[in-house]
Structures are given as C-alpha cells and as structure tokens.
Amino acid sequence: MKPADSLNVKRENTLIITETALASVALIGLNQLWYADYPKSKFHFKNDNVEWLQMDKAGHFYSSYQLGRLGAEMMQWSGATQKKQLLYGAGMGFAFLTAVEVLDGFSSEWGASAGDIVANASGTALYVSQELIWNEQRMVPKFSFHTTHYAKYRPTVLGSSLAEQLLKDYNGQTYWLSINLHSFYKKSKIPKWLNLAIGYGAEGMISGNAANEDLFSAPKTESFRQLYLSFDVDLTKIETQSHFLKTVFTVFNTLKIPAPAIEFQQFNRIKAHFIYY
Incomplete structure (x- = not known):
C-alpha cells in the first residue's frame, strides 16, 4: 500500500486501534495456551543466559527488530513523522516482548529474563539507530x-x-x-x-x-x-x-x-x- 504524503488521521487511528487489538488478543491467547496450565507466582526474575547457547536471545533480538520495523513502516503508511515512526512504531516490538516477559515473571515455571529484555532492547536499538544515522537499514x-x-x-x-x-x-x-x-x-x-x-x-x-x-x-x-x-x-x-x-x-x-x-x-x-x- 502506498504511504501517505502527510499525516492521514484516519489511517493513524485505524492503525492504533488495530495494533492495540491484535496485541491484546495475542497476549490473552498466549496466556491461555502457554501459561494457564502452570501455577502463578510472585513476579520474579530467572537467569537463563547460559541456556540454549544463547539461541533464544538471538531470537528475541530478531523478533524485536522485525516487529519494530513492521510498526515503523505501518506508521510511515499513515503519514506519521519520523519521530512518531521511531518512538511508537519501532518501539512496538520492545513493548510487546516486554509484556511477554511480564507474563513469564508471574509464572512459577519460568521467570522474567534480564537477558531477554536486553536482547529485545538491542533489536529495537539496531533499527532506530540506523534510521537516525543513515536514514536506511x-x-x-x-x-x-x-x-x-x-x-x-x-x-x-x-x-x-x-x-x-x-x-x-x-x-x-x-x-x-x-x-x-x-x-x-x-x-x-x-x-x-x-x-x-x-x-x-x-x-x-x-x-x-x-x-x-x-x-x-x-x-x-x-x-x-x-x-x-x-x-x-x-x-x-x-x-x-x-x-x-x-x-x-x-x-x-x-x-x-x-x-x-x-x-x-x-x-x-x-x-x-x-x-x-
């Protein structure tokens, strides 16, 4: 779809409502399918940085970048400014994956991972920094x-x-x-x-x-x-x-x-x- 030349409020509102709804449904579904069978606990962290030879951290880095890129490009489609694209669009991946870490933190089976959060932030930072430095990926x-x-x-x-x-x-x-x-x-x-x-x-x-x-x-x-x-x-x-x-x-x-x-x-x-x- 062709991006708007200037801010299209209708597109922007549609985008915000759609992204919020999809993220909410995804988190609710994830909670039911992944966490419902395990007991809840107080919020806690778990150090899993040595597990899976850090392949899971690479996955978080990749997911955060790609979700952020998608969010930024959708904001561009609505005609939003670069500041909004990077702040609200590129930040979408980090926000969503951080919400997943919160679910992990309240599950006795897992626990929030500081390493995952760092990987999420790094993926978002890679996208944002390239846009600010080179205006391209x-x-x-x-x-x-x-x-x-x-x-x-x-x-x-x-x-x-x-x-x-x-x-x-x-x-x-x-x-x-x-x-x-x-x-x-x-x-x-x-x-x-x-x-x-x-x-x-x-x-x-x-x-x-x-x-x-x-x-x-x-x-x-x-x-x-x-x-x-x-x-x-x-x-x-x-x-x-x-x-x-x-x-x-x-x-x-x-x-x-x-x-x-x-x-x-x-x-x-x-x-x-x-x-x-």
Whole structure:
C-alpha cells in the first residue's frame, strides 16, 4: 500500500486501534495456551543466559527488530513523522516482548529474563539507530530454518510438528545479520541488492542446559556453536513501481535466501554447504 504524503488521521487511528487489538488478543491467547496450565507466582526474575547457547536471545533480538520495523513502516503508511515512526512504531516490538516477559515473571515455571529484555532492547536499538544515522537499514536481522533429528528425542520441548519445530528447535534455526554492501560503498559497482550475511547457530541441544542432557533418552551429544558466512539478497533494493510487490518484498526480506555458505564450528571445524538454509 502506498504511504501517505502527510499525516492521514484516519489511517493513524485505524492503525492504533488495530495494533492495540491484535496485541491484546495475542497476549490473552498466549496466556491461555502457554501459561494457564502452570501455577502463578510472585513476579520474579530467572537467569537463563547460559541456556540454549544463547539461541533464544538471538531470537528475541530478531523478533524485536522485525516487529519494530513492521510498526515503523505501518506508521510511515499513515503519514506519521519520523519521530512518531521511531518512538511508537519501532518501539512496538520492545513493548510487546516486554509484556511477554511480564507474563513469564508471574509464572512459577519460568521467570522474567534480564537477558531477554536486553536482547529485545538491542533489536529495537539496531533499527532506530540506523534510521537516525543513515536514514536506511543497511544491516537487517534475518532467519532461516531446517529440520533436525534432535526434535524426535524430546518433541514436547523441541516440537512434534514442523510448525512447532520452526519455533522451538534451536538446533535448526540460524539467525543472520544481512549487510548491504552497496549502501556502504555507494560509488562502487556492487549490485544494490547484494548482501553479505553473517549467521549464528548452535547444534547438539536436547535441553536448555547441557548439564541436564543425561536426563533424556537420547544419544549422548555435545552442543556447539556455529558461525556462517554467506551471500544474501536485499529484496527491498529490487526496483519496482508496484506497491504490492514492495510489500511482498518487505515481508520476505525477513528471511535469509538459501545460498552457498561456509560454516565455522566451535571445535575449529570448517564445513562448506552448497546450499544452506
């Protein structure tokens, strides 16, 4: 949809009401589906920074950035000023995920995580800082996923279906920072759409804490971190006059395209992938 040239009050009001309603429904639904089966407690924090080799923190960083980007672009659609886009739009991701942390804090099963809050703030800060410094997004967090054999050993935690594994199986998730090369070297002949992507992943995890691995009936595994180098495409840099295509490109620009990659494993092993996703 084409952004308004100046503030469109009707669009802005529609946007505020819609976002508030969707966020409320999401939090209520999450409370019923995720927290209702566990007893409540006094608000408390839990230090989970060592769990899942920080893959969950990467997920918070990615989610906060992408929700904030969506909020800012929707505010732009309404014709709001840059200040409103960054304050109310980009802050949407941090506000929503902080509300989720509050739900965690009142659940005896979990607890609010200071590490999650820092990751949420960092994702929002990445979007806002780039808009203020460059007035464009030169570095974009992205996501890719592949199924793994680890989920079958603990499907209740890692997911029993593809949809669940997409969200829960950290072994198959990779979080990327996709860097647009042309934006840093505007006088070069580098294609505007070509990105260099740096990815982070981890593998060998049956539980959040390696010390608990022996509690599950699974082959003994050793968890390790992975660093990836690959190329990517910034779909928003593909020139088109179609506002529909621009919207489609923006949506799919949250995902890293499958491409050749080099994997550097924690144990000093290097692996080449013809196509990695």
